Amino acid sequence: MTTQTAPAHAAARPAKSRAARRTPPRLRTVGLAGGAYLIAIFFLLPYLEMILTALRPHNEIRDRNYLPHHFAFSNFINIWDTGLGTNLRVSLEIAVGSTALVLLVAIPAAYYTARRNFRGKRLFLLLVLITQMFQPTAMIVGIYREFMQFNMIDSVWALVLVNAGFNMAFAVWILNAYFGAIPKEIEEAAIVDGCSRVGAMFRVIIPLAMPGIVTALIFTFIAAWNEFIVALTLTTSDATHPLTVKASSYIGQYSIDWQHLFAGSVIATIPVIILFALIEGKVVSGLTAGSVK
Template identity: 70%
Template structure:
């Protein structure tokens, strides 16, 4: 009897699960507004997919959904050389991102850790460079890369995009490095690590959300750039994907199926990249909001 009582004490009767409460009116309204905003942002992409799947005979129909689905736009578009343009865009995006991070990380680390004369002026100068748009400097950029510096168009695009995205990366990384306590580096150097070793082993891992944030914004900016790509590239085989999509816009007609099919394909690499590092980006954007 005692063993039965002890067993009953160890395994009490399962209590019924509490009834699930309905969300409050405020929570329901916030959720509904969030879903509405999400649908509004997804509608343009849905329109691109529907138009790309619409046959040419139904391009002018008023029905929102096509009566027949045609995948010809997604299969035939590769014969126009889109694969080469996609490769060039990847090269420009990856090359720009790597170059920006290689320059921005040591620059931001030094400005965050050293109080040298002219530091504030340097940071302000970096911020001023962010105010210039490629359109206002496009004539000088064209003259520089056609008359002075003779490099392949892909290298030219990497250099120009790096120059226009470097300021943002330096500023955001400077804020992250400055928020990390110096005592962590000093403790590592007391244990025998050099300043460079402390930076790579202590500071960079702690600032990884900021580095990932700078990475994704730099890649997207280089991936979506159009004006410089149109000016510095002439042949279709040397154009990135954004400039290639512009060729589907004719003077008297527009190839809507291939234009939207290419636009859908152009969004896939960015979606994949963002899905892989989404958690780091969110933590990087919200870091420092709670102290």
């Protein structure tokens, strides 16, 4: 009887694989990770300072220590007595209304330009891009006179229309790229199965383009939520001021209400952080849409 022995190199393979798994990360990987953490800390420090200032008592506002000796959580409770709840509701109405109006107009426009070759298509897309070059600040006088003629000063609807108009171009462009990346054969197969053109768009194309739609949604929402100049110009009463304008009211001529200013800023960032955290994955995939053909 003869016995066969396995080669020595075959027995050494598991040991080598285990040793490879135990190999510590390379110096370059450690350096990149450490640099990324330092950059993240650098950008998070202002938010930490904002939270700590919001929690400082009034008598510690000028102390040199980084951490307060006492935490005044009452700052986040007393601020609601200043009418912040109304301003928060107004900001939500403006952001949600502007986002809904942008998607209502941008989705059909982007779908049609991505699927149809019509005369003046390039000119239309060029005009859409040109509108992105104009900022509300440069046109604020004309915007004010126009809405004054329509008797829409101090109206939430005026802010909804302005924010929707200035964010429409971005939504059309990103959705046009995403609709163009979806193969036409998928839509044609749905039409062969009995769907109409509109039915194929709602049942097939829009679900496939949802990452791009979510990307347009989050950027439009953030832009409308953070807008300040137009809101300051077109609103005159405290009941129609969004959070951005309300926060500026804590800065007086002779004194600044630092606790309420920073507490209001913390509250204003919470809805955006929650919204972005919920749909962050689709935002990333939507931004890369159309980059590879």
